[in-house]
Amino acid sequence: MTNSAPTKPAKAENALELTDLSVAYRVAGRNRAVLRNLSLNIRQGEAYGLVGESGCGKSTVALTVVRYLPRNGSILGGVISLDGQDVMKLDAEALRRARAESVSMVYQDPGKALNPSIRIGRQLTEIFELGGVTGQAATDRAIAMLNRVRISDPPSVxxxxxxxxxGGMQQRVAIAMALANDPSMLILDEPTTGLDATVEAEVLDLIAQLRQELSASILFISHNLAVVSNMCDRVGVLYAGMLVEEGPTDVVFNDPRHPYTVALLRCLPRGGQRKDQGRLDTIPGFLPGIGADIKGCAFADRCALADNRCRTELPPLYDLSDERGKRLSRCFHHDKAQALPRATPSDVATAPKPTTAPVLRVAGLNKTYASHGHPLRAVKDVSLDLRPGETLGLVGESGSGKTTFARLLLGLVPPDDGGTIELEGKALAPKLENRGDDQVKAMQIVFQNPDSALNRSHSIRHILSRALKRLAGLSGKAQEARLDDLVRAVRLTDRHLAVKPRQLSGGLKQRVAIARAFAGDPRIVVCDEPTSALDVSVQAAILNLLADLQSKEDVSYIFISHDLGVVRYLSDKIAVLYLGRIMEIGPSEEVFSGPHHPYTEALLSAVPQLDQTETARIRLDGEIPSATNPPPGCVFNTRCPRKIGPICEQQEPPLAEAQPGHSIRCHIPYPELARLQKAVVTEPA
Amino acid sequence: MSAVQTTSPTQDDTRRRSPMADVFFSLMRSRTFLVGLVIVLFWVACALFGEHFAPYDPLADDIINALAPPSSEHWFGTDQIGRDVFSRVIVGSRDILTVAPLATLLATIAGTALGLLTGYFRGIVDDVVSRILEAFMAIPVVIVALLAIVALGTSKATVIIVIGLSFAPIIARTVRSAVLAERELDYVAAAQLRHESAFHTMFVEILPNVIPPILVETTVRLGYAIFAVATLSFMGFGIQPPSPDWGLSISSNYGMIGGGFWWTVLFDALAIASLVIGVNLVADGVHGALND
Known part of the structure; x- marks a missing residue:
């Protein structure tokens, strides 16, 4: 807005005003630009979302506003004006006062923001004491704050x-602390990223409600476009430390005018898109490194619309304001941004799958841990089967037993006696060491965190060669030839083979992990949240890769994810877990479109969606109960919004088949569920 | 974004230096490490080539000049049978710099193996082995040394074995805790899903990742080992006459201090102190570089 803002609004109008802000980090003796001439305004009472991939400078903006940059960071130029006050000109005392009184921050990990060795009450009253309120008055205000963030029974908390x-309660407390002094500016840096979907929904609801009550302006930083679209009035898209597009949230997300925004939106599986309907689009290449020398448009190298001008000349922020609001785009070709050609062709060849015998059959699987002398039933009586080339999605909140179930299948954890796991008709030994080599190589896993899954001391070549040797029994020339194929199949190149894992980006590391899992032509690959640590553009590429490998190799997946959009894209069948029990299992489309179990209904309703029209949302109260002491009757009865009466507390409902292949564990009969949910569910059937 | 200064997940590969290069550059910037290294290298040079630049034969007696104070001829004076103290201090580093590192090496190898076993297998193996190691740690080195001398006789080999075995449990404990943390990482599960042997998982998968703490522990132990060798020599359990070994020289001369012949003891003591300090500075530097 340095050159295109037509009129400069009066100062008091804006809670935050960044003008031409440049920030650099000093690394290895050189200043590396992180923010480049960034200008943006947040009006009083407005919620402004800042989105972009990791490494684009989002969090640096937050840290710069309160001048909390790390020691090697420096503000090279520009003006930060907080409520009309120039933050750069404040002395230490005035800055401290500004931080204490007018601006507050909430960080991603509430566990780290709270002092672990001080009681919640003390941490809260401390804030008021700094403001001169002490004793009972401070305690009263702390209780009022906790009430405000909808915490029941504040004195005990x-x-x-x-x-x-x-985690959700911690984040509420962190928000309470941030609001304690009634700040005029609230900065939320990925406030729900580490939380379960149901808890995320609660926290977002809380923030939305607080906005009605408070006058605070909000700077909301997130990589999750759907969250920002639900929470914010206006949104700014950041790329390589530059604002590339800005405007009212719904306008930007529905009618983007910068190729980067267009590409980001296309990476997400939306509107129930599935793997057999086409591949996701991806963004080729990488974000320019910190401090890269950028001549023209920062996005030019990854943009299919880029021409010579884009590479040599920095596009200005074009003012594209219309009747829908003021908006900006930093692209020469903003008028045809939406014509951006796809980076990945959408078409897929799908042959109809012949129905064959299941590759995996699980019956009556249980796992009980001992926790302080009490039995903890992590997995209870799970039975299911999986056909070749099919994907089973496992969903549920953390603590629902998804990962334990996967580990039982793999033999990493032995199940309780009694249950059976059959692979291609043959029973599997409970312990990994008692399984045959062929059985072991037939079932592999892609772990959530590639940093933990890849041995950091070994080169990529070593990691993959060893897998080929042990799982495919190859050595010498044959091994090298297969290694070549494998590397190409996951779209890595030879030059990646010589390096160690830490020299690769997260997406590339996950490709190595996938290659390793596929080394021995497995029949089943367990994918445990394989994309949760990745940016959306990288996530799209990994999901495409998994879908491609599946259609080529006819491998089955057990896909664990908390992201329901991702699960829906990849899964043929869904199992919903709660406290180690299957609450619902059935074909993916039926589970998603309903009628479904009340828990599934709540999970789906919790997910923020980009193209969401206001629907009656279902909120789950409280936390998932402890598995050491599950509620009697239906385990979901304590949180169920559709509880019908005492029967729910007394009798555990059976997992009953509602439709062929679709079973639900609920006392409410299927037709009744259909009737109840028709009124609420807006999901197209 | 505090991670900005090191890595950005969206960067392409090969931008970052290898971990070993990082450690090397960090060591080269550490003054602690460099000072320690100079001291240690000085004594290593003395051990290797001492007799070439020592002004006198460290073993040649010269009764007429016995107990001469430091002078331009005998910089550090002479001892009770007239041997040149300066030459003896120079050449005296040889035995201690053979015995202490070998003892530390033995302790490291044995300790690492035990640490890997207890950390990897946990359970009953860990319980039994760890209790034995703890019992072993409770016995003072000197007692172990006495027993070993009775059984094996006095020799450099005995000293190496005594110190090596006494230090092994300490290293084993450090390695065990590192292995326990490492074992929880998914690459170990991935190895199990390839049906790798326990030996392969321990020594090929886990061991390379616990090298840094082993390296730190080893350098720290080397300092203690030097001290222990000197102590045992002083007590007459270790290196035997006529070696110009420092501990031994102090032992045979310390009765002279009362007579004012301080130079027969002081320079050997300073030599021991400087070597221990040098090794400890190196250890500090290594620790700093690996934990940056």
């Missing part, structure tokens, strides 16, 4: 230590 609260 104040007696607790942070670790005694769940």
């Amino acid at each position: 104040m007696q607790r230590y942070p670790h005694q609260l769940s």
Whole structure:
């Protein structure tokens, strides 16, 4: 807005005003630009979303506003004006006062923002004491704050230590602390990223409600476009430290005018898109490194619309304001941004799958841990089967037993006696060491975190060669030839083979992990949240890769994810887990479109969606109960919004087949569920 | 974004230096490490080539000049049978710099193996082995040395074995805790899903990742080993006359201090102290570089 803002609004109008801000980090003796001439305004009472991939400078903006940059960071130029006050000109005392009184921050990990050794009450009253309120008055205000963030029974919460609260409660407390002094500016840096979908929904609802009550302006930083689209009035898209597009949220997301925004939106599986309907689009290449020398448009190298001008001349921020609001785009070709050609062709060849015998059959699988002398039933009585080339999606909140179930299948953890796992008709030994080599190589896993899954001391070549040797029994020339194929199949190149994992980006590391899992032509690959640590553009590429490998190799997946859009894209069949039990299992489309189990209904309703029209949302109260002491009757009865009466508390419902292949564990009869949910569910059937 | 200064997940490969190069550059910038290294290298040079630049034969007696104070002829004076103290200090580093590193090496190898076993297998193996190691740690080195001398006789080999075995449990404990943390990582599960042997998983998968703590522990132990060798020599359990070994020289001369012949003891003591300090500075530097 440095050159295109037509009129400069009066100062008091804006809660935050960044003008021409440039920030650099000093690395290895050189200043590396992180923010480049960034200008943006947040009006009083407005919620402004800042989105972009990791490494684009989002968090640096937040840190710069309160001048909390790390020691090697420096502000090279520009003006930061907080409520009309120039932050750069404040002395230490005035800055401290500004931080204490007018601006507050909430960080991603509430566990780290709260002091683990001080009770919640003490941490809260401390804030008021700094403002001169002490004793009972401070305690009263702390209780009022906790009430405000909808924490029931504040006096007892104040007696607790942070670790005694769940993640969602911790984040509420962090928000309460941030709001304690009624700040004029609230900065939320990925406030729900580490939380379960149901908890995320609660926290977002809370923030939305607080916005009605408070006058605070909000700077909302997130990589999750759907969250920003639900929470914010206006959105700015950041790329390589530059604002590339800005405007009212719904306009930007529905009618983007910068190729980067267009590409980001296309990476997401939306509107129930599935793997057999086409591949996701991806963004080729990488974000320019910190401090890269950028001549023209920062996005030019990854943009199919880029021409010579884009590479040599920095596009200005074009003012594209219309009747829908003021908006900007930093692209010469903003008028045809939406014509951006796809980076990945959408078409897929799908042959109809012949129905064959299941490759995996699980019956009555249980796992009980001993927790302080009490039995903890992590997995209870799970039975299911999986056909070749099919994907089973496992969903549920953390603590629902998804990962334990996967580990039982793999033999990493032995199940309780009694259950059976059959692979291609043959029973599998409970323990990995008692399984045959062929059985072991037939079932592999792609772990959530490639940093943990790849041995950091070994080169990529070593990692993959060893897998080929052990799982495919190859050595010498044959091994090298297969290694070549494998590397090409996951779209890595030879030059990646010589390096160690830490020299690769997250997406490339995950490709190596996938290659390793496929080394021995497995029949089943367990994917445990394989994309949760990745940016959306990288996630799209990994999901495409998994879909391609599946259609080529006819491998089956067990896909664990908390991202329902991702699960829906890849899965043929879905199992919904709660406290180690299957609450619902059935074909993916039926589970998603309903009628479904009340828990599935709540899970689906919790997910923020880009193209969401206001629907009646279902909220789950409280936390997932402890598995050491599950509620009697239906385990979901304590949180169920559709509880019908005492029967729910007394009798555990059976997993009953509602439709062929679709079973639901609920006392409410299927037709009744259909009737109840028709009124609420807006999902197209 | 505090991670900005090191890595950005969207960067392409090969931008970052290898971990070993990082450690090397960090060591080269550490003054602690460099000072320690100079001291240690000085004594290593003395051990290797001492007799070439020592002004006198360290073993040649010269009764007429016995107990001469430091002078331009005998910089550090002479001992009770007239041997040149300066030459003896120079050449005296040889035995201690053979015995202490070999003892540390033995302790490292044995400790690493035990640490890997207990950390990897956990359970009953860990319980039994760890209790034995703890019991072993409770016995003072000197007692172990006495027993070993009775059984094996006095020799450099005995000293190496005594110190090596005494230090092994300490290293084993460090390695065990590192292995316990490493074992939880998914690459170990991935190895199990390839049906790798326990030996392969321990030594090929896990061992390379626990090298840094082993390296730190080894350098720290080397300092203690030097001290222990000197102590045992002083007590007459270790290196035997006529070696110009420092501990031994102090032992045979310390009765002279009362007579004012301080130079027969002081320079050997300073030599021991400087070598221990040098090794400890190196250890500090290595620790700093690996934990940056």
